[in-house]
Amino acid sequence: xxxxxxxVVLLAVVAVIAAAVTVAAFGLKATDALVxxxxxxxxxxxxxxxxxxxxxxxxxxxxxxxxATGDARFRRFFxxxxxxxxxxxxxxxxYESGYWDQVVTRAVEEPMSxxxxxxxxxxxxxxxxxxxxxxxxxxxxxxxxxxxxxxAAAMKAVDDxxxxxARVRATATLYDADYFAAxxxxxxxIGRFRDLLANRTARELAAISDWSDFLMWFLxxxxxxxxxxxGGLAVVLSRRFIAPGRRIVEAAVRVAAGxxxxxxxxxxxxxxxxxxxxxxxxxxALSAALDTARMQTATAEARAAELxxxxxxxxxxxxxxLPVLIADRLKRGESTIAETFxxxxxxxxxxxxxxxxxxxxxxxxxxDMLSDVFGRFDELAxxxxxxxxxTIGDCYMVVGGVPDRSPTHCQQVAEFAVEALAAIAESAAxxxxxxxxxxxxxxxxxxxxxxxRRKYSYDLWGDVVNLASRIQGVAEPNxxxxxxxxxxxxxxxxLFGDPVAVELKGxxxxxxxxxxxxxxx
Numbered sequence: 001x002x003x004x005x006x007x008v009v010l011l012a013v014v015a016v017i018a019a020a021v022t023v024a025a026f027g028l029k030a031t032d033a034l035v036x037x038x039x040x041x042x043x044x045x046x047x048x049x050x051x052x053x054x055x056x057x058x059x060x061x062x063x064x065x066x067x068a069t070g071d072a073r074f075r076r077f078f079x080x081x082x083x084x085x086x087x088x089x090x091x092x093x094x095y096e097s098g099y100w101d102q103v104v105t106r107a108v109e110e111p112m113s114x115x116x117x118x119x120x121x122x123x124x125x126x127x128x129x130x131x132x133x134x135x136x137x138x139x140x141x142x143x144x145x146x147x148x149x150x151x152a153a154a155m156k157a158v159d160d161x162x163x164x165x166a167r168v169r170a171t172a173t174l175y176d177a178d179y180f181a182a183x184x185x186x187x188x189x190i191g192r193f194r195d196l197l198a199n200r201t202a203r204e205l206a207a208i209s210d211w212s213d214f215l216m217w218f219l220x221x222x223x224x225x226x227x228x229x230x231g232g233l234a235v236v237l238s239r240r241f242i243a244p245g246r247r248i249v250e251a252a253v254r255v256a257a258g259x260x261x262x263x264x265x266x267x268x269x270x271x272x273x274x275x276x277x278x279x280x281x282x283x284x285a286l287s288a289a290l291d292t293a294r295m296q297t298a299t300a301e302a303r304a305a306e307l308x309x310x311x312x313x314x315x316x317x318x319x320x321x322l323p324v325l326i327a328d329r330l331k332r333g334e335s336t337i338a339e340t341f342x343x344x345x346x347x348x349x350x351x352x353x354x355x356x357x358x359x360x361x362x363x364x365x366x367x368d369m370l371s372d373v374f375g376r377f378d379e380l381a382x383x384x385x386x387x388x389x390x391t392i393g394d395c396y397m398v399v400g401g402v403p404d405r406s407p408t409h410c411q412q413v414a415e416f417a418v419e420a421l422a423a424i425a426e427s428a429a430x431x432x433x434x435x436x437x438x439x440x441x442x443x444x445x446x447x448x449x450x451x452x453r454r455k456y457s458y459d460l461w462g463d464v465v466n467l468a469s470r471i472q473g474v475a476e477p478n479x480x481x482x483x484x485x486x487x488x489x490x491x492x493x494x495l496f497g498d499p500v501a502v503e504l505k506g507x508x509x510x511x512x513x514x515x516x517x518x519x520x521x
Contacts, residue, residue: 017226024219031212035205042201045127047096049137049190049197052120055085056144056186058100060174063151067158067170075155077103080111082148085141087119087407119407125342130200131445134342136193143186150179248279255283338449344401345413345443345486346460346468349377349420352436352477354394361433369431370394376423384412389460399460402448410443410489417441417480418517424478440472441515443485470504471512480515487513494518 058081066074077100083089092099092111102108124137154170173179247264254262263280351357351373358366374391381388381398385406389397398416400409417439428435444464451457467483475481487496497514504510 014226014229017222017229021219021222021226024215024222028212028215028219031208031215034208038201038204038208041128042197045124045129045133045197046194048120048124048127049140049193051096052085052137052140052144053186053190054096055081055120056147056183059144059148059151060183063155064171064174066155067167067174070158070162070167073104075159076110078151078155084111084117085120087117087122089114090117129197131340131342133193133196133200135445136189136196138342139189140186140193143182143189147179147182147186150174150182248275251279251283255279255286338447339403340445340447341402341405342445343409343443344399344446344460344464345410345441346446346464347398347400347413347417347439347441348469348472349396349398349417349437349439350472351394351424352438353434357433369427369433369435372430373424373427373435376427377420380416380419380423384416386412386416389458399446402446402460410486411493413441414486414490414494414515417515421478421480436477438472438475438477439480440468440470440475441480441482441486442468442471443483443489467504467507467510470507471502471510474502474504474512476514481512482515484511484513486515490515492519 059078062074062078062081065071066078080089081100084091084095089111090113092108092113094108099108103110121138121141124134129137151174154173157173158166158170160166244266248266251262251264261283263283265280266275361369374396377396377398378388380386384400385404386398386400387402387404389399391397398413400406400413400416406412420439421437424435424437442464444462444467446460446462446464448458448460451459471481471483482490482496484499490496495516495518497516499511499513501509502512
């Protein structure tokens with residue numbers, strides 16, 4: 001092996017080892033931060049679970065106090081606890097350390113600020129817990145919300161009657177066996193959540209410990225190799241002529257500074273001679289290239305203007321194909337976009353009897369009819385801030401809460417469904433055709449992302465999509481069929497038919513409801 005090649009190899013080995021040592025050192029240092037973050041995530045997540053449990057206890061405490069005394073302050077405290085938990089009021093300072101005891105004794109002011117308010121559910125999502133852990137705390141909150149409705153009903157009974165007998169009955173409601181059983185149901189998912197959280201943290205810490213041990217041994221071995229390589233490099237460099245190398249360096253520095261007339265004037269057949277000749281040849285080539293570059297600059301500037309116009313057209317086309325938020329992320333360079341959305345509402349709308357209709361209509365009339373119907377649906381989706389996912393034949397799929405998260409996604413989709421029935425009726429009146437819809441809705445967790453390489457498509461996956469599609473199939477013509485998950489979220493604002501048990505392929509028996517329309521007032 002020639003001297004120059006040996007030097008290059010030794011330098012490359014030194015650079016690789018130095019980079020490896022640096023990465024290992026930073027990685028070893030980072031393990032401490034990883035341990036701290038794992039412990040902090042566990043503490044923060046456990047504290048949020050404790051806050052959920054504490055809020056339930058506070059609601060019980062204030063409901064019982066109001067039933068026993070009729071003091072309006074306790075009713076107000078009850079509403080304030082719910083507001084903080086649901087994100088309508090900001091969490092006040094010192095909320096975890098006897099805050100409400102001080103409020104009751106008037107030692108501190110009642111929570112009033114809504115600035116920076118965030119719901120307990122949003123804080124749970126931001127804490128970085130898993131979907132399974134979130135689902136357990138979500139179950140606990142649902143149970144707590146149901147218990148809060150019992151407590152609110154007991155306090156309302158006191159408000160309605162206002163006598164001692166009403167307070168006695170309300171107090172009895174808040175101490176009977178059913179009430180304590182409901183409180184116990186809150187503890188069960190919280191207990192399972194804490195077990196999952198502890199196991200996950202233990203696994204993370206064990207993995208970090210193993211990685212730290214590996215980095216330590218890697219650092220020791222790499223340091224020894226680097227010392228040996230430096231020794232070999234010093235021997236090779238000591239055997240070379242210093243003066244020719246210095247002349248070559250001086251010529252290279254002058255060329256780098258812009259003096260393209262500088263030359264080393266080194267000759268010879270060895271490595272140093274060939275290096276000097278290469279430096280001189282490089283200076284000649286740079287001088288010629290500079291002239292060529294100047295001529296090409298004008299051409300490049302003109303081409304750049306054309307590329308800017310083409311880029312603008314491409315960006316507009318991408319924004320028409322995909323949601324704006326997703327298109328922006330693709331333009332920023334993200335190649336893989338996939339996210340989990342813990343709670344969204346999916347809707348499928350299908351035209352009744354479309355197959356028979358397609359066989360008797362001319363192609364142009366059929367396409368014009370679909371264009372009119374889906375155009376109306378597109379306008380409704382934009383008005384209610386929903387995302388159209390796709391159309392499959394005569395089926396229209398839309399989702400609320402993706403990719404722009406919204407706490408009212410279920411209400412937005414319900415409004416779309418009600419107005420879609422009116423829109424199909426208007427289209428039928430214009431076309432003179434018998435057009436009716438079947439609509440199905442379901443709420444839950446989905447995975448959303450971009451698929452494809454040449455033609456992008458934004459799509460959803462998950463059990464929510466399958467169930468929404470199948471529940472649509474059992475809806476009555478011009479009917480809206482929803483699952484229990486949707487009914488629970490809309491029951492205060494919409495009217496529903498009686499529960500109906502339906503058999504769905506792959507799911508067995510599912511309880512569904514017909515959404516009849518908005519409640520009056």
